[in-house]
Amino acid sequence: MQAFTPHTAQPKRRKFLARGCAVAIAAGTLAWLAATGSGVTTPTVAPVAAEGPGDAIEDFSYPHADKVLAEKNVVLKRGDGNITLADCSSGTGFLEVWAREKEKICFKVTGNSGWLTMEIPSVHLIKGNDYTTQVDMTLGTEQKSYTVTKNTWTSVGETVDPEGRQHVLVEIRSTKS
Known part of the structure; x- marks a missing residue:
């Protein structure tokens, strides 16, 4: 060894x-x-562009609202993206809004809940879908809320107003339950 x-x-x-x-x-x-400080230079930091893009802040404005106004004469204001305008002929399960002097207007609801503000005059009938839905309507300065029955027709606005006055639909709120 x-x-x-x-x-x-x-x-x-x-x-x-x-x-x-x-x-x-x-x-x-x-x-x-x-x-x-002798012999070594410190690199300077400068922005690539004079002004970079601004902060991305969601303001919940409805995208292409001006186009919807021009094509359908419907004012869509703001929402969380879970209630959107839909082509009524593209499927089923939509909220259907009926107003005087307009074709029916359909809204698709997705997610667990959603909200959308708008101005649709002379709404008198809404067909619900699988969501629990509340709508707010105005008549001048007066505001009324209605619960839309699931998957059936609910009379709202002028059809339930004793004087038959025309109401404006201003908000839809839906939750999945």
Whole structure:
């Protein structure tokens, strides 16, 4: 059996110590140059463009509302995106809003809940869907709320007003239950 000799590990240790000293000397030199300001320049930071894009802040405005107004004469204002205007012929399960002097207007409801503000005059009938839905209507400064029955027709506005006055639909709120 061969005896352990301590001198065989010394060349590896010397290389390790030499590298460690070289790194320490280089780091110290860089620190000294940075502190004295000689030979080293600090990079400056400048914006890529004079003005970057602004913050993205959701204002809940209905997208393309001006186009909807021009095509359907319906004012859609704001919402959370879970109640959207839909093509009535594209499917079933929509909220159907009936107003005098307009074709029916359909809204698709998605998610667990949604809300949409608008102005649709002379609304008198709404067909519900699978969601629990409340609608707010105005008559001048007076506001009335109606619960829309699920999957059936609900009379609202002028059809339930004793004087038959025309109401404006101003908000739909739906929740899945």
